[in-house]
Amino acid sequence: MRIRNKVLLTMSVPVGLLIVQVMTVNHFVRELQAAVSFIGSAHAVIEADFVAEEMVARLRAQARQLPSRAVAAAPASAEERAAQRETWDRLDASVALITASGATKAAVPQAMAGLTEALAGARARYAEAERLAVDGAADLTTLIGPAIAAERALGDLGTALTRTTVELRRELRNAVERERAIHDRPVIAGVAIGGAAVLLLLAFTWFFVDRYLVRRLMALSGSMKAIAGGNLRVPLPPAAGADEVADMARALTVFRDTAVEVADQNLRERQVVLDTIDYGVLILDAGLGVVMHNRAFRDLWMVPEAMVRPGLAMADLLEILRRRGVYNVRDGEWRSYVDARIAAIRAGSGPPAEWRWPDGRVLQYEIVALPDGGRMLTYFDLTELKRVEAELRLAKEQAELASRAKSDFLASMSHELRTPLNAIIGITEMLVEDAESDGDTHLEEPLGRVLKAGKLLLQLINEVLDLAKIEAGKLELQPEEFDLRALVDEVVETAEPLADRRRNRIRLDADPGLGQAQTDPMRLRQILLNLLSNACKFTENGEVTVTARRHGDRLVLAVADTGIGIEPDQLPQLFQEFHQAGAAKHRKYGGTGLGLAISRRLVGLMGGDITAASEIGKGSVFTVTLPDRAPVTAAAA
Known part of the structure; x- marks a missing residue:
């Protein structure tokens, strides 16, 4: 039999008892509600009656005073008229509440019409009496009759209110006694019938729900939670039977077996995939238990x-x-070492760290x-990389030594070459003068x-010597204070012959207030x-344009x-040594390719920078930016 049929059959008796309980309790509750409703309404009517009788007494007193006030010519003030209107309004409201109340309709229905007529x-x-009193034309005898009639009418209204209250109080006492009589009946009926239903439900819960359903469902729930947590090997409850729980157990078994197959x-x-990776990988679960590892890990650790x-x-x-033999840790320190390693793994991600083994290997x-709370540990063997790094470091140091030796050699050779070359240039100049004087054309x-070749060679040697000094850190600036505009004018004048050779025009665009600068004028001129x-x-x-500007403590020369x-x-x-920009056809202009490199090194020693911008066929712009006070000593390049 299916669970639903078993539950319906077993629950039919307690459910029937509950229905009977609800109907019985509902009957008593309706009676109790009717009594309570009448009592509440009656109390409200009695309170309204008290207010109405008080208003009637106040109006009767005012009616008796109407003749005397009219004779004394003392009309009511605005405040008194407002109070009188409020009294009538309260009386109207109280009578309306009494006549509209359910208690009045139930207890004294005949009083409603009498109250309304008496009030009207x-x-x-x-x-009428108030109108005659205010008119002032009537005499005392004429006023007394209407006043007495008004006072009697108000008296009749008070009598009607009193009769209504008396009848209502008698009915109220009866309702209170009825409410007391049936007050405990719903509770008694509910407890009696409900107790029987509860006992049946408890018996059903104990013998069927708990022992037959809950325990089996709890076993299924525990297995599901274990599977959801990743434990696919958890044992499952028996799947015997023909009800829904047995069907669920069989479905869970199929699901678990499929999940195990997919997981495997x-x-x-x-x-x-892991075995194709050439570095060691160890994957741990959230409890730091081994999940899987690759071949590289076993080979690396030799296990x-x-x-x-x-x-x-x-x-x-x-x-x-x-x-x-992997760890070189003493026995007394091993426990604390393991605790520290476990704590570091639990802490999660961190920067890579190098680890040197006792056999000299570096990892x-x-x-x-990992997202599931586990950890992945990776191990890279850096031994060969460290060996190559050491070799490269040694090669770099040797290259730096060779570079310094080269710079020292160039500086020494440049000095040695300049001495005989100066002699050659000097003697050649003398021979040229003698040839001119002797007419040996x-x-x-x-x-x-x-002579021209000697001077070009001397320029090349000077440039090589400057570059060698800069690289060796032996070039020292000689700063002095000078007039910047005068230096720029001098440089432009010196370059005029170079411009004339190629039919160029030099234009100077300089700020009038360039002022003084303190740097090495010879190197700036160079x-x-x-x-x-x-x-x-x-x-x-x-056209060649020279621009000179000052921006605060910076000099800009372009x-x-x-x-x-x-x-x-x-x-x-462009600023590399021995580099000449452009294709081979541009090399017809000559040059060593050292000028711009030396210029950039000199500008750097002065604490500035040099930049270049160009467009094919339209020209180039070289901009030098310097502080107006340059450092004194050059640093090694």
């Missing part, structure tokens, strides 16, 4: 697969690894918190070429001449030309 008659006679399949697939079984506690795994160890051309030389070299039949421009992909390498 009293109001009419009082109004997913585990196998995840294991295959067989059987020793790292699923469900193994992390503390036990640490003990296994300790016995294999990178990281903890990753056939010697002027070859001697001029030798920078500006270098920029002007390049501008004149790569411009033909054009050299712009209308030359061939620089390709965008060449701008990032």
Whole structure:
């Protein structure tokens, strides 16, 4: 039999008793409600009657005073008239409440019409007497009759109210006695019938619901919670029987078996993926028990697969690894070491940390918190990477030593080369002068070429020497205070011959208040001449503009030309040593490729910066920004 049929059959008796209880209690409750309602309504009517009788007494007194006040010519004041209207309003309201009350309709229905007629008659006679008193034309004899009639009408109204109250009080006493008589009947009936129903329900709950349903459902609920928590191997309650609980148990068994099969399949697939990873992975559950690991983890720790079984506690795994010689921890410190490792794993994610083993290997160890509360531990073997890093570090140090040796060599060789080259240039200049004075014109051309080549070679050696000094940190600035406008004018004047060679015009745009600057004037002149030389070299039949501005404590010097421009992909390498921007066809302009590199190094030593902007076919702009007071000593490049 299905559970529903069993429950309906067993519940029919207590449900029938409950229906009888409800009907019986409802009957007594309706009677009790009627009595209570009458008592409440009667109390309200009695209170209204008291108020009405008080108003009638007050109006009767006023009616008796009407003749004397009319004779004395003392009409009522505004306050007295307002009080009189309020008295009549309260009387009307009280009589209306009495006649409209359910208690009056039930106890003394004949009084309602009499009260209404008595009130209307009293109001009419009082109004007539009050009108004659206010008119002033009537004599005392004429006024006394209406006043007495009004007073009697009010007396009749009071008598009617009294009769109504008397009758109502008698009915009220009867209602109170009836309410007391039936007051406890609903409770007695409810307790008697309800007690029997409750006893039957308790018996049903004990013998059927608890022992037959609840225990089986609780067993099913416990199994479901365990499965939802991830324990797919939990035992299930018996599925015997033909009711719904047995059907649920069978359905849960099918679901559990399917979930176990899917979980096993997913585990196998995840294991295959993990085994393809070349670094160690260990996955723990929320209780820090082993869930799975990969082949790289076993190879890294040199443990067989059987020793790292699923469900193994992390503390036990640490003990296994300790016995294999992984940890170099003394016995007295082992317990605290394990506690610290477990606490760190429970804390969750953290930055990767390096771990050196006793055998010299280096691991990178990281903890990753998983969404289900578990942890994933990853282990990267950095031994080979550390070896390569050490080799690279050694190679870098050797390269830096070689670079410093190269710089020292260049500085030394540049000094050694300049001495004989100065002699060659000097002797060649003397030979050129002698040839001119002796008229040996056939010697002027070859001697001029030798002199030009010597000067170019000397310029190259000077540039190499400057670069070597900067790289070796031996170049020192010689700052002094000077007039910036005078220096700019001098540089422009010096560059005029360079511009004339290619038919260019130099234009100066300088602030009138440039003022004084304190830096190395020789090096600043070298920078500006270098920029002007390049501008004149790569411009033909054009214009070169020199701009000088002061912005607070910063100096801004710019050299712009209308030359061939620089390709965008060449701008990032523009200030590198021995670099010449542009394609091979632009190399016809010559140059060593050191000028801009040295200029940028010098500007940096002065605490400033140099930038370049260009557009092919429209020219270039080089901007130097410097503090008006430069540092004294250069730092090594």
